[in-house]
Amino acid sequence: MDEPALIQSAQRGDLDAFNTLVLHYQDALFNTALRILGDDDLAADATQDAFLSAFQHLNSYRGGSFKAWLMRTVTNACYDELRRKKRRPTTPLEPDTDDGDEMDSPRWLADPHLTPEGQAEADELEHAIQHCLDALPVEFRAVVVLADLQGLDYTEVAAAIHAPLGTIKSRLARARIRLQECLQGFAELLPAAFRLQEERS
């Protein structure tokens, strides 16, 4: 794939060229959105919005890492989704008792991680990590997702997040420590993963 040529064509309005880039980067953008948002549907919406925004603002791309530039659009789309979600929080419908009063703690409103099914899901590495990622502040989450999951270097992360390099270093270190602490809670559930840690230490 001749990326610079495709980008140039896309900047001239060639949608076919842009769609070739979409097909190449869609997995990376979707995974980034998925790890930041923690929801498949929201992640798909954010990814679509990001590509649309990328096409509309393609002329603002002035070289450098195109992946980092795309990551910036998807990160912004994720922030938008989170703001939207905050503005319109989904309130679960609480079932009424026979007397017409709302049930205080219906079974199906319990924390899924506390149910047997939730526990079983948390056994999996992916769910445990996603659970810990969701617990991070969003600005930490974005940095750790871009650096450790997408493999961007600090400069690219700084470009994607639009923050100074020092901030990226600091956020990444603190995010890793918080994740480490969170994952300690899954130590018994994730023996294989933590065996790796034990072997190394």
Add this chain to the structure above:
Amino acid sequence: MNPRDLELLSAYLDGQLNSSDSARLESRLASDESLRTALDNLRSTRGLLRQLPSRRAPRNFTLTPQMAGIKPPTPRLVPVFRFATAFATFLFIITFVINGLISLSAPSFAAAPAPSVYSAAAPLSASQESAPAAPAPALPLAAIVPTETSSPRLMSAAPMLTQTPMSSGAGASPAETSTPEIALKSNAPQVDHTQSENVQRNESSLPFDFEILFGILAVGFGITAWILPKNNERSFRKKWNKK
């Protein structure tokens, strides 16, 4: 462990420290057990994150021209038809205005220049009723004259018929505005001239024919200019969907 050391360890892990900072940290790591453990824990955490399976996108996020707001190129004929529409509309308005002015400046011929279908028929029906002796040209248009519009014209046409002498010379003149002047010269009603007057009015309603023609052309060109891009867009989308 202080945050500064954690930042240093994290950056060291990613190879982001400069050589002097890196050398200083390595010497500390050699002597500090807790620092080494912290580094290993950070490495394990990073390793866990990197192990996270990458999901495939649930669908393709390619953009369609509609999503991207791309419109198909306008067919070359469209501007031509747009101009033709504007020009025909302009001519239609001109003829409409001319007919309107004629009817205003010659109130005695009020029936003739009315800018509508029944305008030509109005004087005919007027002549039929006000001058029964005159041969009434049986034009089919008279049948569609609405009564409410023909009635006032009958009133305006009646004095005209009694006052218009219409000499043969005047009859040859196509200028309607000059007719009232001629009519003032003589008060003798000449019913026999009613038919030639009707012919005159038919001649004077030539712009009316143009009016219809320009109106039809304007509508026709307009519809064509509207349909052409729609068809083009439809075929553009079909072509895109086939890809």
